[in-house]
Amino acid sequence: MADGSAVPPYGPARVRRARRKPRKKALRYVAWGALGLVIAGGGGTAYAWQHLNGNIQGTDVNAALGKNRPGEQHNGSMNILLLGSDSRAGTHGQYGRGVEGARADTAMVLHVDKTHKKASVVSIPRDTMVERPQCATGHGGTAPAAHQAMFNSSYQVGGPACTVKTVEKMSGVRMDHYLEVDFKGFQKLIDELGGVDITTHKAINDPNSGLSLKAGQHTLKGKQALELVRTRHGVGDGSDLGRIQLQQAFIKALIHRADTVDPLSDPGKAYDLADTATKTVSADSGLASTDKLLGLGKDLKGISPDHTNMVTMPVTYDTQDSGRVLPLEKASHQVWSALRHDRPIPEAATHGSVADRTDSPVSAGA
Template sequence: MNILLLGSDSRAGTHGRYGRGVTGARSDTAMVLHVDKSHKMASVVSIPRDTMVDRPQCAKPSGGTAPGEHQAMFNAAYQVGGPACTVKTVEKMSGVRMDHYLEVDFKGFEKFVDELGGVDVTTHRAIKDTSSHLSLTAGRHTLKGEQALALVRTRHGVGDGSDLGRIQLQQTFIKALIHRAESIGVVSNPARAYALADTATKTVSADSNLASADKLLGLAKDLKDISPDHMNMITLPVRYDTHDTGRVLPLTKASHQVWQALRHDHPIPKSATDNSVAARTDSPVTTDT
């Protein structure tokens, strides 16, 4: 089973503080979640938003069709045709069919974290980023919704300020979130599980096959045996574009290895990421287990 997880950087409503003067939404985060046939192992491939890809022809939400584009920024697909166009773009670049998609925006992310009672992480150094309104001292923290959002959005507070450093934070936070859900027995407590699933239906957009609390609860039960220790999280192997260092290009051979592993339900070989610039980025945050 393959699920495209999307985080959109909608700046509407109460979240204008995260980008004043900017309207609309973009795909700020994109991860392909592959669940193996045993439902006990998973692979997650993060796609950097600045990756240059060939975008297919897409239907526009306002009507009409947007022609395909050669070497377009990955996150532009969302601007052109929303999640449906992003799904088509991922399928084109990977050759992997997406069975579902789930999308959460800023407000939904904050609410979901708050419903869990916060998420525990440890920072190994102070992190301060005025752009994302993040200020954390070194040490252990229980992050509520707004702080958690600031953490997964920060770019300038970690690494070289690129999207690659932020992806490392996002992957670490997801593992911490799963640990939190396990520790409070979300799936084993039917009432709490349904309440969270009901919250998700109000804060998460999904394809029609997941668009109800019962269906989301069913998905959670399908994934309950996958612990963070059995979840391999990588970033798509990329290199910087020599013509524009603000953009990245997939490493052809290595990316093929990654997508081929998912297509054949195999673990992603470690060698696939060895030469990626993303492999040089370390997260200053770890999970509390």
Template sequence: MPHASGDDHLAPPAGAPTPADYGPGKVYRSRRRARLRSLRIAAWVALGVVSVGGGGLAYLWSQLDGNIQGTDINTALGHDRPGEQHDGSMDILLLGSDSRAGTHGQYGTGVSGARSDTAMVLHVDKSHQKASVVSVPRDTIVERPHCAKPQGGTAPAEHQAMFNESYQVGGPACTVKTVEKMSGVRMDHYLEVDFNGFTKLIDELGGVDITTSKAIKDDSSHLSLTAGRHTLKGEQALELVRTRHAVSDGSDLGRIQLQQAFIKALIHRFDSIGLASDPTKLYDLADTATRTVSADSDLASASKLLRLAKDLKGITPGHMNMVTLPVTYDPQDPGRVVPLDKASHRVWDALRDDRPIPRSAAKNSVGDRGDSPVTAGT
């Protein structure tokens, strides 16, 4: 894999496309990042359902259990994996697939199948009071391991593969395997959501509050926001997390910044509404969330999501450190990015050792330039 070497120098090669040319036609990547939000929603909703109590609780759980799609990742991957952590920390791969099923061409046509164009590794520390989130750009060039195909057979390993193709080749199990190979960190769970699910979840929540420091207009995502305070409903929220041309350098890296800001706004929203006092609203949200989220089989039940919710309960936006995997433009193809060897190793080492990610690790990364024009709340 063409990793950067030496001092992780960042200058793109002579004659390279401008950053705005990076990742052309990839407007759908951002949706996957919405999945992290879905994780919080699903987990917190499960906790809320239990708080409703009463004789109908077992019935509610059985209904929600039937909603959740599960994939047996452990069986698919076998024993050739990083070792499990036994210190109480937890790592969860959050995926966003670009499936357009049921969207009636609303988000573009001519795209078949699905890819995990949004991927975030959520590391919950052993105290379960703090978390780190590492966004992996969809266009990162990686060493993809051989993977079992969902329809049978095996996809051979590829020396220089684009990260988001792992899902297309071998589904969520292949994406988990790819992340574990590049990071050396075992994924305890994975969670996933798609376009339709994202918009429904945000609408069910009643929207999410954000503040923009400047006007944002992106003809590709159709987002048009003035500077100031906004409550984004489902479609507009999806437009925000798909936006890239109107922010930062116009690349997918800038879009990741928007998505990370939106995650914090979403957590603020969910924590601010009193669902425990509104059982009907709570159940509707739980039903939507569990119909939307796919997970590994070890997590695909309401009771297991409840336990996850308890694990995440103490983590506030202020205790969540979000970074983008340190990358630079690929010298062989400036439309792609490659991990910065030294810096990315520092990031993954921190997760394995259950330490905070050093701020200096992302210092020279092209994914760490400029501030997001969006902040949480109003």
């Protein structure tokens, strides 16, 4: 790609090449980690949050996007774009050397239904080829629209506002908010939560991520949790699509763990969780305050993992480049239409997708 984006494997040939030349990959799907902290803190009292506003970074996305957007929903449902960039600030190269310009290696659309009792999560593979719209840059300039651009390049050229704009263009679904999280916060929050319980249905060994787990029940602390969500080799076809399955299973386990935390029983821990959450999270200006995040946490507290449907946007391999995927237009339309109309995503919508071909080797809970 002209933008210098990394090319992860998808097809078998690309998998073989990757094994000959292993590369550390950026963290995916850490965004739910911040949301897990928000949920955990949502059961606490405001005194643990009221002094922490200065920790939160906010971006006025609405001003950057203007008025040419999908219409707002007025039925009580909500759409949040969860982002995790590959910026490695503060990690001292521990998870791979930094790159020039961060990319949105994580993108999930969280749809909360009008009752706030059920949720759908749609993962967008970072290497999906999309029509990227014209976007404002952070320096007062404009990034031109691009035909068949890699999805994660939207963050690189225009930050979170451009990623929101790209998602809205491809889905026709208006994003009410966005949340983003960093590397350091993910590992710390898992440690502060006391670890997350998962079950592996077979042994997983990935020398690239450092993960080595036998089949069975595990409580993953921060370091192992980070290794799990970075693992690609040894699961599925060795591609990012297989890794998404691991991450989605981990997300459900994280939601379950966060739901067991009672901040009222330990005010000190409640404050530590809130401090980590607010230092970890970047958000749109509509969420960039402790009061707003506390309110979101309370709204989401009642959504259990059993009432959270996670899918990957239907895709197929790009025949012109096995390191890229293309949206399955008809199936993707079904997915996005369900979110627009606040309905469950039809199971049949993902059946033809290459992301739906194998079972996850990990499940939530021990």
